[in-house]
Amino acid sequence: MALKIGITGGIGSGKSVICQVFKLLGTPVFEADIWAKKLVNTHSEIKTGLIDWYGPDIYSPNGTIDRKKLAGIIFTDSTQLQKVNGLIHPVVRQEFMIWADKQSSPYVVHEAAILFESGFYKMMDYTILVTAPENMRIDRVTKRDGSTIEAVKERMDKQWNDEQKSKLASKEIKNDNKTLLIPQIIEIDKQLKKYGKIW
Numbered sequence: 001m002a003l004k005i006g007i008t009g010g011i012g013s014g015k016s017v018i019c020q021v022f023k024l025l026g027t028p029v030f031e032a033d034i035w036a037k038k039l040v041n042t043h044s045e046i047k048t049g050l051i052d053w054y055g056p057d058i059y060s061p062n063g064t065i066d067r068k069k070l071a072g073i074i075f076t077d078s079t080q081l082q083k084v085n086g087l088i089h090p091v092v093r094q095e096f097m098i099w100a101d102k103q104s105s106p107y108v109v110h111e112a113a114i115l116f117e118s119g120f121y122k123m124m125d126y127t128i129l130v131t132a133p134e135n136m137r138i139d140r141v142t143k144r145d146g147s148t149i150e151a152v153k154e155r156m157d158k159q160w161n162d163e164q165k166s167k168l169a170s171k172e173i174k175n176d177n178k179t180l181l182i183p184q185i186i187e188i189d190k191q192l193k194k195y196g197k198i199w
Contacts, residue, residue: 002028003107003192004100004123008115009130010162011155012137012144014175018130019111021185028103032112036092040065049087078158089118097123107192116165126198128188129169131162132176171198 007022009015019029040046041064050058050065054073060066074081100108107125115121132140134156141152166172173184191198 002100002103002105003125003196005107005109005192005198006115006121006124006127007109007111007130008113008121008127008165009132009175010137010159010165011113011152012139012141013130013132014140015111015113015130018173018175018181018185019109021182022109022189025185025189026105027107027109027189028105029109029111030096030099032092032096032110032115035095036088039091039095040088043091046087046091050084053083085114085118089120093120093123106196114159116168117160121168126170126192127168128198129162129165129172130175131166131172132174136176 007015007019016031019031023029040050047059050070054070058066058069070084074084096110100110110120110124112118112120115124115127121127137156138149138152141147141155142149145152147155171188173181173188175181188198
């Protein structure tokens with residue numbers, strides 16, 4: 001059975017770029033956020049739950065979630081956010097475990113924005129935290145999404161900070177435009193493939 005490696009990092013840390021490198025090295029990557037977006041439109045349990053709570057209008061006539069409407073509910077009320085996460089996350093976890101069992105590589109990567117906050121890190125063999133200075137992360141996100149600095153900071157405030165996450169991480173990858181990125185990833189890949197562990 002493949003080792004399960006969780007990769008996380010705050011918004012703008014560059015975890016998606018790092019996961020692309022792992023893919024290039026031949027490692028299967030499960031992108032939790034992408035799976036969640038897919039499952040919210042296709043999984044009957046999730047759809048039923050959301051319709052029960054927010055009415056049939058939470059889905060558009062073509063059967064896809066009204067993202068704007070849902071975002072307006074969950075990003076202004078932390079209780080609603082926790083409620084929706086409590087519905088979606090267990091399904092994503094289940095899908096990950098099924099997916100991981102089908103892989104034949106020495107290890108698989110599970111990329112999730114809230115790996116530690118959700119408690120899912122406990123199901124990983126090792127966890128990797130991607131870090132970058134806050135001003136760099138803000139700059140990346142404002143350029144990528146066209147968001148305001150205030151909006152990015154607001155999203156950051158909803159996530160754990162790096163100090164909290166680093167206490168639980170097995171390893172850190174620095175993505176600060178100073179430390180060479182690729183050698184850090186290749187070293188982790190080598191350790192996992194050769195020794196089956198990270199140190």
